[in-house]
Amino acid sequence: MSLRLRLNLLIAVLSLGFLATLTWLQIDSHRSLIQEEIGASHRVTVQMLSTAAQASSVFGPAPSVMLGFLQRLGPVHADEIRLYSADGVVRYSSPSSTFMAGRHAPDWFEALMRPKLEATVIGLQGARIEIIPDASSAIVEAWGSMAAVFLLGLGFVTVLHAVLLLFLRRLLRPTEADARRLVATSQELAENREVMRLIQAGIEDERKRLARELHDELGQSVTAIRLIATSIARSGGAHGRAQGAGKINEIAAGLYDSVHRIVRELRPAILEQPDIAAALVELGREWRVRHPDIELTLALDGDLGDLGEALALAVFRSVQEALTNVLKHAGAVRVRLALTRRDNRLEVAIEDDGSGPAEDLTGSGRGLFGMRERVAALGGSLDAGVRPEGGFSVRIMLPLQGDSS
Ligand SMILES: Nc1ncnc2c1ncn2[C@@H]1O[C@H](COP(=O)(O)OP(=O)(O)OP(=O)(O)O)[C@@H](O)[C@H]1O
Ligand SMILES: [Mg+2]
Known part of the structure; x- marks a missing residue:
């Protein structure tokens, strides 16, 4: 569970706890208030009607005098008053109070708040008065005020929650x-x-x-x-x-x-020699000394002095390998090595008049393969094979970068 979600849950639980406590305190305080208020009203009503009952017989038949008194009195806050005849018939029932008329609290709230007060009966000559405590108006009033406080608390908690979340988001961002x-x-x-x-x-x-x-x-x-x-x-x-x-x-x-x-x-x-012309002349000289029975001719054409180390090395190694191949495979009498700088490219050719390859060139040899790799790395190409007039030739073309001559 992420830290943000855990903090969210914690704040929500604390908010609900706060709301529940607030509601419980409200219920407790309103219940005590209703109990006291209804009890006090009831006692006053009982006192008043007891006095009236005692005095009623002085002015005529007690039930009729009392009936007139009660009708003039009208609704009494927090009590319902009923006048019964001696045979138990209801001769009068006080009208409901207009306070909070038409409004209701939920049944569960009524049951929770209703005070435990008994009805009081006052005896008369030939009749009796029953005074029943009635807390419904007070309960509706308490419900209204509690709902307002609850909504206020809920609003407060929601705003607080939102503010805390914003603060946390900023803190955790x-x-x-x-x-x-x-x-x-x-x-x-x-x-x-x-x-x-x-x-x-x-x-x-x-x-x-x-x-x-x-x-x-x-x-x-x-x-x-x-x-x-x-x-x-x-x-x-x-x-x-x-x-x-x-x-x-x-x-x-x-x-x-x-x-x-x-x-x-x-x-x-x-090869640390970048001057390819000098390197090839030296190579040819050594080769002729070693292999006097093979005639090697060297043809160098164009400015070969400034080709760059990588290119010079590729040419030198390729020529070395091609000459070695002549010794190994050709049985040649003459070999011609030509190096030509033409426009923006360098051409190298090694041709012999030998017997050509004994089989195809796809054997396990690494020489031609390595030459091709070197040449390709410099953007050039290599052709190797049998010459039409007999013998073998290796032809290399290398581009010269930045050369416009
Ligand atoms: N001048 C040549 N005359 C005749 N055949 C040649 C000549 N040069 C190359 N070949 C043929 O081409 C094959 C491939 O040559 P390559 O240099 O790749 O391999 P290799 O010389 O056989 O072995 P390695 O160079 O690895 O020692 C050779 O085996 C040979 O058959
Ligand atoms: Mg070889």
């Missing part, structure tokens, strides 16, 4: 400071949720980036070791050299598998 605090807290919560969401998204992005880096960084080196070891083993040198080369190959193969396993969970390493 959250202040402006409370409301501001609530709004601030809920905003803080919403911000915290947003921060948590951003952190989660950041962690996910970082994991993907690390996985890509691990794949690109280590995958290339390990593939190179395997190829060198294979060529040593094939060179037909001393038995020990061949065995060692075989071992290197074996270890490199194991390392490669481990890298693949790790790649699925994690990905590291950052």
Whole structure:
């Protein structure tokens, strides 16, 4: 039950208690008053009629004299007077008092207020007078005054209740400071949720980036070791050299598998070189040294000096992976790497004259997939597949933001 409802109920119970007490006090006081008033009136009437009865025989036959007296007397407040003949016939009954005539109190109230007074009988020669206390007018009068007091009390209690409720509402209503605090807290919560969401998204992005880096960084080196070891083993040198080369190959193969396993969970390493042209020239130089039997040509076109770190890194890693794929899958003699800045986009192409893929490209490899992810993150696109003239090609298009040239 809410605090406001409990306070409401408490005030209502107290109000009703107050009204009930007020009513009971009124009833008690009016009942005593009626008892006293009717009793006193009755005593006066009895006294007066006793005196009149004693004097009546002096002026003639007592019943007739008394009848005349009573008829002249008319209604008597708070008493009903009846004159009976000796044979019990009612010869006179006093008219009702005009005071409060036509008005009535409820029966339960009448029963509650009616005083316990006995009728008085006065004997005459040949007749008797009966004086019956009559409190009905007094009871109606008490009812009227009590109803007025009750209504007044009810009005007072209702107004008091309403005032108290207004006061309580104001007292219990959250202040402006409370409301501001609530709004601030809920905003803080919403911000915290947003921060948590951003952190989660950041962690996910970082994991993907690390996985890509691990794949690109280590995958290339390990593939190179395997190829060198294979060529040593094939060179037909001393038995020990061949065995060692075989071992290197074996270890490199194991390392490669481990890298693949790790790649699925994690990905590291950052290229800190934003000058993509210089980075690719260096990459090409190293590649040619390592793989002298494959002819690599490099074509750089347009201003490639200020592409931004993210874009330069994406291009560098993609080229690394594409060249590694040439070594792994193509069996090529020639590879061409072209980087062209055209209008507001950068185009990258890595083409070889190898045998093309052994099967379709939907295998478990992560290389092309990672390249696509990188490129898509920068708003670009990647196409990879068999060239019409034979061999394999990877084509990348990257938009250059804010470039209007
Ligand atoms: N230059 C290429 N010549 C022939 N086939 C290629 C060439 N590049 C990619 N492929 C084919 O595309 C597939 C997908 O390449 P991707 O780089 O995604 O995977 P992977 O090289 O097999 O494995 P990972 O890169 O994860 O080590 C390769 O398995 C291969 O069949
Ligand atoms: Mg690959």
